[in-house]
Amino acid sequence: MASAILTAAAPRQRSAVPGFGITFGLTVLWVSLIVLIPLAALFLKTAELTPDRILAILTAPRTLHALKISFGLSLAAAATNLVFGAVIVWALVRYEFPGRRVLDALVDIPFALPTAVAGIALTDLYAANGWIGRLLAPLGITVAFTPLGIFIAMVFIGLPFVVRTVQPVLEDLDADLEEAAATLGAGRWTTIRRVVLPAVLPAFLTGFALAFARGVGEYGSVIFIAGNLPNVSEIAPLLIVIRLEEFRYADATTIACAMLVASFALLFVINALQRWSQNRTGRL
Amino acid sequence: MSMSVPAEVAAMPAGIETPALPEDIRSEPRAVRWVVIGLATLFLGLFIMLPLVNVFTQAFSKGWAAYGAALVDADALAAIELTLIVAAISVGANTVMGLVMAWTLTKFEFRGKSLLITLVDLPFSVSPVIAGLVFVLLFGAQGTFGPWLIDHGWKIVFAWPGIALATIFVTFPFVARELIPLMQEQGTQEEEAAVTLGASGLRTFLRVTLPNVKWALLYGVLLCNARSMGEFGAVSVVSGHVRGETNTMPLHIEILYNEYQFQASFAVASLLALLAVVTLLAKTALEARIGRRHGH
Numbered sequence: 001m002a003s004a005i006l007t008a009a010a011p012r013q014r015s016a017v018p019g020f021g022i023t024f025g026l027t028v029l030w031v032s033l034i035v036l037i038p039l040a041a042l043f044l045k046t047a048e049l050t051p052d053r054i055l056a057i058l059t060a061p062r063t064l065h066a067l068k069i070s071f072g073l074s075l076a077a078a079a080t081n082l083v084f085g086a087v088i089v090w091a092l093v094r095y096e097f098p099g100r101r102v103l104d105a106l107v108d109i110p111f112a113l114p115t116a117v118a119g120i121a122l123t124d125l126y127a128a129n130g131w132i133g134r135l136l137a138p139l140g141i142t143v144a145f146t147p148l149g150i151f152i153a154m155v156f157i158g159l160p161f162v163v164r165t166v167q168p169v170l171e172d173l174d175a176d177l178e179e180a181a182a183t184l185g186a187g188r189w190t191t192i193r194r195v196v197l198p199a200v201l202p203a204f205l206t207g208f209a210l211a212f213a214r215g216v217g218e219y220g221s222v223i224f225i226a227g228n229l230p231n232v233s234e235i236a237p238l239l240i241v242i243r244l245e246e247f248r249y250a251d252a253t254t255i256a257c258a259m260l261v262a263s264f265a266l267l268f269v270i271n272a273l274q275r276w277s278q279n280r281t282g283r284l
Numbered sequence: 285m286s287m288s289v290p291a292e293v294a295a296m297p298a299g300i301e302t303p304a305l306p307e308d309i310r311s312e313p314r315a316v317r318w319v320v321i322g323l324a325t326l327f328l329g330l331f332i333m334l335p336l337v338n339v340f341t342q343a344f345s346k347g348w349a350a351y352g353a354a355l356v357d358a359d360a361l362a363a364i365e366l367t368l369i370v371a372a373i374s375v376g377a378n379t380v381m382g383l384v385m386a387w388t389l390t391k392f393e394f395r396g397k398s399l400l401i402t403l404v405d406l407p408f409s410v411s412p413v414i415a416g417l418v419f420v421l422l423f424g425a426q427g428t429f430g431p432w433l434i435d436h437g438w439k440i441v442f443a444w445p446g447i448a449l450a451t452i453f454v455t456f457p458f459v460a461r462e463l464i465p466l467m468q469e470q471g472t473q474e475e476e477a478a479v480t481l482g483a484s485g486l487r488t489f490l491r492v493t494l495p496n497v498k499w500a501l502l503y504g505v506l507l508c509n510a511r512s513m514g515e516f517g518a519v520s521v522v523s524g525h526v527r528g529e530t531n532t533m534p535l536h537i538e539i540l541y542n543e544y545q546f547q548a549s550f551a552v553a554s555l556l557a558l559l560a561v562v563t564l565l566a567k568t569a570l571e572a573r574i575g576r577r578h579g580h
Contacts, residue, residue, distance in 0.1 A: 016476040018485035023388040030381045031403050034453055038418035039410070041428060045421055084327045091324035094310075095317055099325070105564055106328045109336055112560035112567075114514025115412075116534040117553040120541050121335035124342060124550075131338065132330075156331055178310050188312055217411025219517035220534070224541065237413035241521060244417060249426065256414045263409045 039260070046257040049250055057254040062230050063239065067258070070236040073147060074215030077154035078162075078208050085162030085207065092163070093170045107164065110157045115220025122153055123225040145227030150235060153221045158211030165207035169200050169277070202277030206270055213266045217259065339557045342550035354540075354551035362528040363536035363552070366444065370519075370532060371512040374451040378508050382459025383501070387489070389460075390467035391475065401464070407456040415453045416521025419446055442524030447532065450518035455508045462504030466497055466574075503570045510563040514556050 046054065057063060091097075092104050110118065126133045126143040133144060143149045173196065181191040219237040227233040236259055243252040311317065344351055354360060389401055407415065423440035424430045433440060440446045474496070478488040494501075516534040523530045531539065533552055540549035 016479055017391045017472050018479060018488070019387065020392050020394075023384050024392070024394070026381070027385045027388040027400065030385065031400065034449075034456055035403055035406055038422060038453065039406070041421050042414070042418050084323070087320055088324040088327060091321045095321055097321050103325060103328050105568060106332045108564050108567070109332050109560065112510055112564050113336065114510075114516060114534055114553075114556045114560070116516040116537050117339060117514070117556050117560075118335060119516075120537065120546075120549060120553060121338045121342075124546070125335060125338050131334065152331075156335070159331070175310060182310075213409055217409075217414070219411065219413050219520075224538075237411050237517065240413050240417060244420065244521065247426070249421070252417060253421065256411075256417050259411060260414060263411070267406075267409045 042253055042256055042260065045249070045253045049254065053250065054254050057251050058258055062234070063236075063251075063255055065231040066234050066236040066239040066255075069147065069150065069234065070216050070259075071262075073151045074154050074158075074212050074218075077151055077158050077215050078212040080151075080155050081158045081162045081211050082204060082208050085159060085166065086204070088159075089163050089166045089170060093167060107160050109160075111160050115157070115218070116224075118156060118221040119153065119224035122156060122221065123149070126152060126225060144225055145233065147226075147233050149225035149227065150222050150233060153225050154215040154218060157218055157221050158215050161210040161214060162204070162207035165210060166200055166203045169203040170196075173199055202273055206273045206277060209266055209270045209273060213263055213270070216266075217263065336557060336561075339550055339553050342546060343554035345550075346547045350547055351551045351554075354545075354548035355555070357548070359528045359531065360536060360548075360552055363531045363533045364555075366447070366529075366531065367513050367533040370444065370448050370451050371509055373448045374455055374512040375505060375509050377452055378455055378459050379501070379505055382463060382504060382508075385460045386463035386467050386497075387493070389464055391472050404460050404464075405457050407453055410453075412454055412515065412517030413521055415518040416450045419449050419453070419522050423449075441522050442526070442530060444530065446522035447519050447530065450522045451512050451515050454515050454518050455511045458508035458511065459501065459504035462500045462507070463497055466500045467493070470496055499570055499573045503567065503574065506563050506566055506570075510559060513559060 049057075058067075088103075088107065092100060092107075123144055124130050126136075126149060128134070128137050128142070128144070130144070133142075136143060141148075143152055177195050177199075178191050181195045182188070186194070217237060219235070219241075222235055223238055226235060226238070228238060236255060240252050240255050240259075243249075243255070312320075343354075355364075385404060389397060389404070420441050421427050422429055423433060423446060425434060425441070427441070430441070438445075440449070474492050475488050478492045479485070483491065513532075514534060515532075516538070519532055520535060520538070523532070523535055525531060525535060525539065527539070533556060537549050537553050537556075540546075540552065
């Protein structure tokens with residue numbers, strides 16, 4: 001891939017701005033060294049294995065369980081964030097109320113808070129003697145050290161992706177359309193469903209996909225609260241770490257490759273969604 | 285805007301009963317408004333605010349003396365030092381190269397450009413654990429270049445260079461992706477004018493381009509720094525967890541927590557939480573200057 005870029009190392013049209021040669025060379029070198037070669041090494045290492053071996057690793061019950069936990073719970077968390085993200089984004093964009101700016105700032109906390117810090121804080125909150133765990137225990141609900149804990153952590157880290165993707169689109173939505181619909185006699189609910197929703201749908205789907213992708217690969221905020229029981233509450237990234245510590249490199253790289261392929265596929269979908277969104281709303 | 289009013293709405297018989305238009309027809313009934321605001325506040329309070337508050341409450345649960353003791357502990361200080369060094373390397377490298385990459389990707393047109401932009405963004409979609417794994421595969425004792433490097437006295441994995449590399453990888457896109465949209469929008473006219481008037485390339489960059497992007501650059505640097513100091517998964521894989529030597533702050537937090545030294549663990553965590561809060565405050569202030577909203 002790098003050589004394909006290198007052969008094209010001439011600007012399409014001559015630019016009056018100098019420095020193309022050196023900055024282009026440095027860019028390709030830097031991207032190759034840090035991103036391309038390391039990721040290629042992962043695929044090459046996996047390609048050394050026979051297809052049977054790859055299949056055996058991926059279909060081992062423990063691997064399947066870990067992948068199911070990571071993908072399944074991440075999907076559930078992203079769906080939850082879609083619903084609550086919609087409520088939050090609507091409140092932030094459409095209503096004026098005391099404390100709105102504080103709430104708006106809070107949305108970014110999961111982006112900024114290091115995952116290990118979020119991990120221990122969530123575990124402490126939901127443990128049997130924690131602030132929230134104490135209230136849930138009498139109801140027979142255990143969150144910490146169960147798959148439910150993994151779900152909670154994934155909801156935490158995924159929320160900003162939905163809110164911050166939809167927020168600018170809803171802010172820019174033309175008021176005329178809703179007013180026109182209302183003037184023509186549409187009820188408020190019909191207007192939201194038939195006028196607002198189609199306009200913000202691509203942004204919602206993009207946010208959903210971003211939150212989903214983040215949850216699948218998430219490690220730090222999840223492993224403290226997860227319990228990490230094989231076949232029950234073990235996420236795929238943790239299984240990679242465990243295989244690596246056991247020096248089972250083939251297992252580690254194969255699971256990693258499977259996850260990478262899935263995230264690249266997701267990235268492709270996200271890009272397509274963003275193009276769709278751009279075409280519909282005409283904004284970047 | 286290519287949207288039209290849906291047929292169902294347009295076909296509604298107007299005038300059969302002309303409802304009086306409410307004052308703001310783009311809003312919902314009062315009760316609905318308060319339910320939405322209440323739910324949003326509850327969700328953000330419970331899921332986002334509470335964990336943050338919990339960090340500080342636990343950190344000070346045994347008073348100021350215990351808090352201070354956890355921070356001046358020799359292993360904690362070593363972890364803070366390593367975190368600062370790694371962040372300096374990662375932020376430095378990603379800032380310089382972020383500027384170089386943004387310059388290439390916005391001031392020139394060439395084949396393969398969109399592929400290159402995709403590659404710059406790629407680390408965002410890679411699990412942190414995989415980011416660590418790839419460097420173990422390359423530089424670990426059983427890795428591609430590992431044995432040769434070890435023979436020559438170079439230790440990368442389970443040492444600070446590996447931690448720095450993994451951190452550079454996970455923070456790779458931060459600076460570049462803040463700069464690229466802005467520099468794209470600004471185009472090349474000002475640079476072309478400067479060059480035409482006889483300025484050198486470097487002088488053009490320093491006097492024309494850099495002042496134009498300084499706030500976006502600062503914004504990217506802040507985000508890159510916060511993530512560099514807080515990175516856990518990637519660093520955890522390459523670090524080897526040698527106390528006092530290859531532990532960064534997040535790894536030190538993990539060790540303390542697993543040893544049931546909860547208060548000490550939260551004390552170190554409170555420093556990173558404080559960094560997160562300061563970063564967000566600075567981000568809010570900068571957004572007003574840049575005049576646009578950001579995703580991540």
